[in-house]
Amino acid sequence: MSKISDIFKSHLKDFKPYKGGKSRDEINSNGKKLYKLSSNENILGPSPLALQAIQNEIHQVSQYPDRTDTKLRNALSEFYKETLSPKQFFTANSGVDVLDLICRAFLDHNSEVIISSPTFKPYILFAKKMGAKVIDIPLNPEEFSYDANAVLAAINENTRLVFLTNPNNPTGNIIPKQIVNKIINEVPDHVVVVHDEVYFQFAEEQTDYSQVVDQVNEGKAVIAVNSFSKAYGLAGMRVGYAYTTEEIAQYVSQFRRPFMLNKLGLAGAIAALKDDAFIDKTKALIRKEKTYLYQALDDLQIKYWKTAANFILIKPEMDDKIFEAKMLEEGIMVRPVANFGADECIRVTIGDREANTAYINALKKVMNE
Ligand SMILES: Cc1ncc(COP(=O)(O)O)c(C=O)c1O
Incomplete structure (x- = not known):
């Protein structure tokens, strides 16, 4: 040495x-x-309700935040009208932090992930950081449509994650729900589908768009990634969350750090969900x-x-x-x-x-x- x-x-x-x-x-x-x-x-x-909650909390920052994110997970369950239980969520310091947790939880030197470019760059970097191989099945270069058959064909025994960005960054288009379902239903049991839906609020009025709550509740291996940075206007607070099956949420949560979310982020996010x-x-x-x-x-x-x-x-x-x-x-x-x-x-x-x-x-x- x-x-x-x-x-x-x-x-x-x-x-x-x-x-x-x-x-x-x-x-x-x-x-x-x-x-x-x-x-x-x-x-x-920022969401005015979030801002008020952050202001109310600001004098308490000499104290540690709650030991757990239970209050935020309860608020999320309420936000999803209890179609998801608090145990189906995990939280982190932003959407990218959620993505990083997922990569740390599922990838190593023997794994492969599938992305479809053009898309959000951190998937590639976080996977590579874990030593995993990144397979790119590009979107159609004209209208950026998603090639579900090519993605399914690229899956092998080493594949662990398939990233669906919906709506996609930077193209702005959606993957229609029939195609999302095709991927979710046809991936083998050793593959987790990551449905990055941090812009979902802007797409939910389109009839062929949907979040993946139903698929998660059918027990499919899907993780939906969300953020408070976009519609809620809290990018500076760094809060993100995911919902998935209880089993996966519990597993990925093991990679979280103690006192992970700060007091202001927690207060802001909980209040924003009501706004x-x-x-x-x-x-x-x-x-x-x-x-x-x-x-x-x-x-x-x-x-x-x-x-x-x-x-x-x-x-x-x-x-x-x-x-x-x-x-x-x-x-x-x-x-x-x-x-x-x-x-x-x-x-x-x-x-x-x-x-x-x-x-x-x-x-x-x-x-x-
Ligand atoms: C597709 C996508 N996923 C995740 C994120 C992460 O957002 P943040 O880390 O601010 O929560 C972004 C932010 O630009 C994004 O565009």
Whole structure:
């Protein structure tokens, strides 16, 4: 043994961790108003009920939070109208933390996972971190449809996880429930289906979209991944949860850490679950602004994909990094998503009318320069 790096895990030698989108503080906007449309946050801010609960709790932060997440799991069970019991949930510090727990619980050097790019990058990184092999069965490159037959054909005895991102990030489309069911019903018994539904609130009005509560309650090996970062406007609090069978929830929970969720996150999340008015307001805004943006993008003849989430993927026919920089000069933060597998595409969060107008005006300027 000659140097300390000799004891580092060799499969992590060239590992590049997930960076996430830039924060506002990293950007110098030269005094110009900055619209952050790069991280799919809620432009309306946090749920007011959550904010109140966080404020009520803030003076207690010298004390440890509850030893367990029981109160949040009870609140989740109530939120799902007791179709799921508190024992069917596990919680973590965000959606990505839920994904990391799942990868730690099921993967090792002998495992394989299946993803379908373009999609959320952390699946790949978390699986690789565990030494697992990542098999990509890409979405159709034109309309990003999911190839269930190819995914099922790629499963072998080493496969442990199949990731379904529904709605998908960065493409914004859904996997119709018949296809989700096909995967869930046809995977062999040694495979867990991970249904990442962190944008479900924006898709639930579509008739061919569904969460996977019924399949979980039929005892299928499915884990649904959720987050408080998107519709609830609590990205900064870092709270996520999953629902699954009681058996799987109990197993994955063994990988949680003591006092995992902090006091403010717990209080905010529990209160947010009761904030139906805020969710309705958020959904109405996205519905309305989506129509406005589709029209504006049509008028500008910019290629885009219809969305079932709170962002729209566009292809501006310009180098993505140059596009990002030019939009930033106009005060608009957008997200190139080549690293998610969508070359030359840009993901833009749907804002309110002020932000969307600023975005479209910037787009007009940048495209006509
Ligand atoms: C598809 C998908 N899953 C999970 C997450 C994780 O969200 P968070 O870690 O903020 O809860 C995100 C966030 O962008 C996402 O887009």
